[in-house]
Amino acid sequence: MGSTLAEKIIAKAAGRESVKPGDFVTCDVDLAMMHDSGGPRRVNPILTRLGTKVWDPDKVVVITDHFVPPVDAMSAAILDMTRKWVVENGIDNFYDMQGICHVVLPERGHLSPGMFVVGGDSHSPTGGAFGCFMFGVGATDMAGVLVTGHTWVKTPGTMRVDINGDLGVGVSAKDIILHLCARIGMGGAEYQVVEYTGDTVANLPMTERMTLSNMAAELGAQAGLIAADETTSAYIRAAGGDAGDPAQWQSDADATYLATHAVDAAALTPYVAAPHSPANSAPVDEHKGVVVHQAYIGACTGAKLEDLHMAASVLKGHKVSNQTRLLLAPASTRITAAAAADGTLAALTEAGAILMPSGCGACAGYGAGILAEDEVCISSTARNFQGRMGAVSSKVYLGSPYTVAASAIAGHITDPREFLNGGMA
Amino acid sequence: MSDTGKAWVFGDDIDTDVLAPGLYMKGPLSTLAEHCLESVDPNFAPNVQKGDVIVAGSNFGIGSSREQAVEALKLLGVRTLVAKSFAGIFFRNTLNFGVVALACEDAGKIRPGDQISTNPAKGKITNHSTGETYNCDPLPAQLLEMVIDGGLVEHLEKKLAKKDADQ
Numbered sequence: 159m160g161s162t163l164a165e166k167i168i169a170k171a172a173g174r175e176s177v178k179p180g181d182f183v184t185c186d187v188d189l190a191m192m193h194d195s196g197g198p199r200r201v202n203p204i205l206t207r208l209g210t211k212v213w214d215p216d217k218v219v220v221i222t223d224h225f226v227p228p229v230d231a232m233s234a235a236i237l238d239m240t241r242k243w244v245v246e247n248g249i250d251n252f253y254d255m256q257g258i259c260h261v262v263l264p265e266r267g268h269l270s271p272g273m274f275v276v277g278g279d280s281h282s283p284t285g286g287a288f289g290c291f292m293f294g295v296g297a298t299d300m301a302g303v304l305v306t307g308h309t310w311v312k313t314p315g316t317m318r319v320d321i322n323g324d325l326g327v328g329v330s331a332k333d334i335i336l337h338l339c340a341r342i343g344m345g346g347a348e349y350q351v352v353e354y355t356g357d358t359v360a361n362l363p364m365t366e367r368m369t370l371s372n373m374a375a376e377l378g379a380q381a382g383l384i385a386a387d388e389t390t391s392a393y394i395r396a397a398g399g400d401a402g403d404p405a406q407w408q409s410d411a412d413a414t415y416l417a418t419h420a421v422d423a424a425a426l427t428p429y430v431a432a433p434h435s436p437a438n439s440a441p442v443d444e445h446k447g448v449v450v451h452q453a454y455i456g457a458c459t460g461a462k463l464e465d466l467h468m469a470a471s472v473l474k475g476h477k478v479s480n481q482t483r484l485l486l487a488p489a490s491t492r493i494t495a496a497a498a499a500d501g502t503l504a505a506l507t508e509a510g511a512i513l514m515p516s517g518c519g520a521c522a523g524y525g526a527g528i529l530a531e532d533e534v535c536i537s538s539t540a541r542n543f544q545g546r547m548g549a550v551s552s553k554v555y556l557g558s559p560y561t562v563a564a565s566a567i568a569g570h571i572t573d574p575r576e577f578l579n580g581g582m583a
Numbered sequence: 584m585s586d587t588g589k590a591w592v593f594g595d596d597i598d599t600d601v602l603a604p605g606l607y608m609k610g611p612l613s614t615l616a617e618h619c620l621e622s623v624d625p626n627f628a629p630n631v632q633k634g635d636v637i638v639a640g641s642n643f644g645i646g647s648s649r650e651q652a653v654e655a656l657k658l659l660g661v662r663t664l665v666a667k668s669f670a671g672i673f674f675r676n677t678l679n680f681g682v683v684a685l686a687c688e689d690a691g692k693i694r695p696g697d698q699i700s701t702n703p704a705k706g707k708i709t710n711h712s713t714g715e716t717y718n719c720d721p722l723p724a725q726l727l728e729m730v731i732d733g734g735l736v737e738h739l740e741k742k743l744a745k746k747d748a749d750q
């Protein structure tokens with residue numbers, strides 16, 4: 159009997175020939191990633207209690223993104239504490255205010271296929287787009303990893319999502335995953351691995367694959383894996399990382415899956431998730447006309463370079479409605495620089511987008527751009543839980559960067575295909 | 584084999600907001616514990632006894648990563664959870680805080696008030712009220728050791744102290 163990609167990575171990390179779902183194993187951790195919110199400020203008290211230091215500083219990456227730039231004395235103190243902690247613990251892999259952790263980590267070449275990675279954040283499945291087994295852990299788990307270099311795992315089973323066909327104009331990975339959220343449900347893949355396969359996935363650039371893996375978290379999945387291929391290797395090499403041996407890190411043809419869901423990408427339309435759950439997703443038509451006070455292009459989910467390109471393709475030659483505002487927080491400083499170099503930033507700002515710092519920003523309500531009571535936002539982020547982006551009565555709709563951009567032009571939720579050449583008129 | 588405890592039975596998708604209601608998250612753990620599971624069974628927190636067992640359906644502990652969801656149960660004296668399945672982060676938190684979590688297909692056969700004992704190492708659950716035994720996913724020795732020590736931090740504390748003493 160064959161193994162899935164996840165089972166192969168767990169087996170390697172556990173020093174075993176093979177593992178099967180349900181097996182408890184202790185795994186060596188190849189890399190541990192933390193951010194300013196869940197990182198040093200939460201693990202340091204435990205490390206202090208244990209009177210011990212980080213097992214291998216070279217295998218730890220710390221990225222500040224939640225409280226950047228600081229908006230009050232408390233967030234400034236958290237950043238200050240984080241900076242001092244990395245120095246005291248000899249952590250060289252420290253990215254301060256350079257962007258959102260899930261985007262910066264691969265952008266700086268830290269991920270390779272076959273790695274076993276823990277992240278102190280619930281969207282850690284994003285790393286699975288690079289053929290790594292990466293999952294989110296809490297502070298106690300992270301402290302355990304930092305002290306010992308390993309952690310226990312109950313091997314999850316794998317659900318396969320096989321996506322085939324060409325995406326239509328104005329339809330993106332975000333629409334695929336919103337469709338899946340509606341179909342499988344929040345928690346529909348609870349404690350499972352989601353592995354994405356099929357020719358649609360093979361044709362997607364890394365940033366779009368990351369969107370699929372990122373929102374595996376919304377399905378309740380431990381990890382959201384995509385086996386590495388030439389696209390992966392090219393991205394990793396360009397980032398200065400080690401592309402490893404993709405051939406070694408593939409699911410076997412006779413691997414056992416818990417379930418397989420087939421998605422016909424060609425049949426998909428843009429999707430929008432209504433408040434307050436990503437599972438409230440439906441084709442954009444169902445929410446057409448909902449007035450939006452704010453449009454937000456940001457987060458690890460929806461502000462990568464391709465996301466900005468999508469938004470620009472809609473906004474070029476148009477203006478943001480004076481009934482709304484469009485906030486743009488590129489996911490990293492490198493993305494901001496690249497978008498400046500290729501003209502994307504100019505297209506967006508000329509249309510009226512307001513450029514914000516790279517960081518989590520309004521996504522989880524920590525940074526700038528939060529909503530007032532009863533305000534409505536359409537956002538390229540991953541979650542629309544009640545009160546997450548600001549006031550309790552505020553409402554967040556989720557959509558692709560195309561849809562957010564189109565809605566910003568119209569001032570209400572709009573099908574982006576109305577603005578794209580070759581789309582429906 | 585654990586001591587025998589009384590079963591408190593709950594349904595599917597009991598989330599972390601039901602276990603540790605957001606309203607009381609800013610207060611002390613003892614207050615939070617008083618409201619644990621209140622929205623589905625107001626009799627639970629005032630009446631649960633040390634050693635009682637929680638039995639539930641699928642996705643127990645779904646929701647946020649808040650560790651207080653486990654800490655509240657622990658403070659109330661619950662040391663064993665049996666459910667059809669557990670949410671990922673909650674499952675890790677449970678064992679990391681020294682509480683046994685057993686995934687059992689037959690959890691639905693247990694009725695409120697049944698007397699339950701468990702053998703996590705063997706993966707067995709005994710229902711003394713009906714005479715039935717059920718299989719569950721066993722916990723490996725080193726995880727059980729961590730649970731018995733009281734959780735991950737206490738376990739590491741013990742191991743580090745031992746290392747110091749050995750030197």
Ligand code: SF4
Pocket residue numbers: 223258259260279281456457458459517518521522539540
């Ligand atoms: S951008 Fe949002 S989803 Fe991504 S890490 Fe930050 S808060 Fe989490």
